[in-house]
Amino acid sequence: MEDGVFGVLTEQPEHLRVVNVKGSGVVASVNSDASEDPGHELYVTNRAGAHPKTIVVSNFQSTGGSSTAVKIRKGEAVVWDNISVYSATRGVEFWNVKRMAGNGLVVDLVADAGDSNQNALEVTDTGFYEISDVFVDLRGVDAWALRARDSEDDQAWHNVHGRVSDVTVVHDFAGGAGKAPFLITGQTDFTLKNPRFIHEGTTANSQPMVDINSGTRVKIVRPSIENPDSATWDRVTNFDASSSGGSVEWSPTDFGPGITVNSFVDLGGTNKSIQIVAYEAVGELTIASGVITAEGGTYTVDTESDASSDDLDTINGTHAGQILILSAANSARTVVCKDGTGNLKLSGDFSLDNAE
Secondary structure: OEOOOOOOOOOOOOEEEEEEEEEOOOOOEEOOOOOEEOOEEEEEOOOOOOOOOEEEEEEEEEOOOOOEEEEEEEEOEEEEEEEEEEEEOEEEEEEEEOOEEEEEEEEEEOOOOOOOOOEEEEEEOOOOEEEEEEEEEOOOOOOEEEEEEOOOOOOOOOOEOEEEEEEEEEEOOOOOOOOOOEEEOOEEEEEEEEEEEEEOOOOOOOOOOEEEOOEEEEEEEOOEEEOOOOOOEEEEEEEOOOOEOOEEEOOOOOOOOOEEEOOOEEOOOOOOOEEEEEEEOOOEEEOEOOEEEOOOEEEEEEOHHHOOEEEEOEEEOOOOOOOEEEEEOOOOOEEEEOOOOOOOOOOOOEEEOOOO
């Protein structure tokens, strides 16, 4: 199908190609059990249980306020690129797909108070998939940007080896703060790489950037947060107690200027028991009798009474494994970090003497 309007196919083809299509308007439909289907602009499925062998969707534009702009349910091999969704309550969904690769998705959702599961991109019971270059605008909408989850009885290829990279999400939480931008459930060997979260507005976010509800070997690589909603911290990732073998990779510069991240903190309980916290730079500390107190993050340190040199013996307020970045507040005043004098264990005394 190319450059036109398409309707209902009476028989499921083995190979389906949808290219250069602009859709507008709500599509109403009825499920096999006579229940109402909310209407999807492009819906590819086969309720008899067969899988179309190949599905290709390219250059698809949805502008008409459908429930889900594109929903592909079942397929042996699915490839898609250049999909744009505007004014829909859900974006793109893939269910029960054996292999899938996609690149280039832009989604702008509208709020639907009657839909508690709004999402821009959903991947359910799908295995061996790779998705990249996604932009999602969730301003005014209580929705997930990415929802990777398990739902049906597991097949061997369900929810394994998924990789999603380079996803940018803009959110103001004006429509509600009940959903994390990224929700990961029941995935095995899953990687989310370079997720970027831009917080706009003044509504505080009650959720982390990424909520890993359950999974095995779930990896978050180089997450980025811009404009965190708190003056002191913003959560990057929660790992539920049911997750195993997960990891987060970062370096101190991954969160932008002045933001760093600490190691795992055990919050206790049975849900969301591990949390990673990103701290904004919190300014300058001044030594008092050889001591400073820091909560974690990036600080400049000045000498007591602006002395030309001062010893730093003890740092209070931190915990084991936390990352703390210190630099000199003034190049004319030297802070000497003392090895073994207080609670610092260094390879030797170290001087902070350059403010640049």
